[in-house]
Amino acid sequence: MRTSIATVSLSGSLTEKLTAASRAGFDGVEIFENDLLASPLTPEEIRARCADLGLSIDLYQPMRDIEAVPADEFARNLRRARHKFELMRRLGADTVLVCSSVHPLAVDDDALAAYHLRQLADLAQEFGIRVAYEALAWGRHVSTYDHAWRIVEAADHPALGTCLDSFHILSRGSDPKGIEDIPGEKIFFLQLADAPLLAMDVLQWSRHYRCFPGQGGFDVADLVRRVLHTGYGGPLSLEVFNDVFRQAEAGPTAVDAHRSLLVLQEAVGVATPPAPVVPTGVAFAELVTPDAEPVSALLGALGFTRTARHRGKPVDLWQQGEARVLVNTAGAARRDGTSLAAIGLESPDPAGAARRAEALLAPVLPRRRAAEDAPLDAVAAPDGTELFFCASGRPEQPDWRADFADVEHAEPGTPGVHRIDHLALVQPWHHYDEATLFHRSVLGLHAQESVDVADPYGLMRSRAVTNPDGSVRIALSVGAAPTDDTVHAQHIALATDDVVAAARRFREAGGRLLPIPANYYDDLAARYEFADGELETYRELGILYDRDAYGEFRHCYTPTVGRVFFELVQRDGYRGYGAQNAPVRLAAQHLTR
Ligand code: MG
Ligand code: MG
Secondary structure (H helix, E strand, O other), rough: EEEEEEEEHHOEEEOHHHHHHHHOOOOOEEEEEHHOOOOOOOOOOOOHHHHHHHOOOEEEEEEEEOOOOOOOHHHHHHHHHHHHHHHHHHHHOEEEEEEOOOOOOOOOOOHHHHHHHHHHHHHHHHOEEEEEOOOOOOOOOOHHHHHHOOOOOOHOOOOOOEEHHHHHHHOOOOOHHHHOOHHHHHEEEEEEOEOOOOOOHHHHHHHHOOEOOOOOOOOEEEEHHHHHHOOOOOOOEEEEEEHHHHHHHHHHHHHHHHHHHHHHHHHOOOOOOOHHHHHOOEEEEEEEEHHHHHHHHHHHHHHOEEEEEOOOOOOOEEEOOOOEEEEEEEOEEEEOOOEEEOOOOOOOHHHHHHHHHOOOOOOEOOOOOOOOOOOOEEEEEEOOOEEEEEOOOOOOOOOHHHHHEEEEOOOOOOOOEEEEEEEEEEOOOOOOOHHHHHHHHHHHOOOOOOOOEEEOOEEEEEEEEEOOOOOOOEEEEOOOOOHHHHHHOOEEEEEEEOHHHHHHHHHHHHOOOOOOOOHHHHHHHHHHOOOOOOHHHHHHHOOOEEEEEEEEEEEEOOOOOOOEEEEEEEEEEEEOHHHHHHHHHHHHHHHHH
């Protein structure tokens, strides 16, 4: 299907918005009036720019407060409309959006509204223009899509149809089933937006919190299915007012937007990108660092052994049980030092996973070549993390480990850690929703609920994405301010069956655990009953404790090296990530910084 996006959804000047929409693969745009008013280009120049970029102008919007007003007011409205229709002719736009009136003098009179819209449509027809009438969720007298349709039906004019907007319909809790009663040719336009489920004034909700389909809590796919059922043949168009997207760079936002429509089209069965290939495990986590020493010392104290070295590059493989960490001093390290730059994901079909990612607009990275010159498939996540699709130990597939030569005399001791429990990535502050949609749609992971975590200097949000058996868990978090992605650290959580023993071993090997304040343990004592001595042990070592409906969680933290720290976790049935304890951890990390 054709895809379109309202210019209000993107940041920048009108031409920046158009360029971003075109680059991301959209077929058309809705020109938002304010963007045109603020542009130094003439309508003819905008039309030519769109044509150059391969964009059609699918809608001009919005025209407000037209119908059911006093006669003198309506006469002024027709005069205003004539001006706008002349402008639209110069732009080459043939459909105008008219929102239901919020005018203080508008009356509750459907017959008058229909009469006015019919007159407007008569005028529009002279210009070859169609009028799409949309019910604003906060319209003065018309606020539901079925009401708007009844008025359009009563007006009965070929140049008058309705515009459906998923936000206005779903935010009011209207049943979208009635859409199927509208003839498809009378649905002149379809605007799509999702939104988080919030209890707030609907106008504020709409103006600030809309997001792309799949990023919020609405069932946008169900609504689109019903619209397609009518025979609607127009574009799927995004109209998203969002405070964050207004500030974020237009290019990545447009890509994120177009990805949301690709995923939506897949959900409703009108597009079939390559099927998702869900990762089945974590092959490795790769740290890039300008200095291997501090992180190697930390890994050694945690019980890791340097088991292999890359044949061609300064990259070491540290291993313990099934937990593998690559330490790379060849990569482009950030100025603030060590960072988690890449993740190897075990994949049942690496090439298929890369095809899926590419179809959903993920940047495919130049293939890293394994020793036998075998290509390894990799894509970049929105935060720049490289994701490698690995087929470890499968002879018919290129194996990343073929790049590595064993280190002699490497003696892995009794492992206290058996695998990577989860990886925590800090997203650039304006890419949180994008990151969730990316991991869900491109990798086929399941997204859990977003939680708020109080940091002493701001509020963080965090959301985990996981595969079905929990062998891949990635926690995506974002701070409240643009600088937070450099302040907050990423981490690698290591699974152990006995966190007390692992913590003791780490200390005996010279490691220091993050000190946790005594007040925390007093609170734990108030909340839970522990066996004799148990709490004292936690207090002594700095182990934190949490419990959910499924089980218990015990965990502790190493100091931060560059932007990365390690967490030792003992997960006994527990399904969360210790969000309850995160504010204490963040405060402790600020103190030690
Ligand atoms: Mg709308
Ligand atoms: Mg964690």
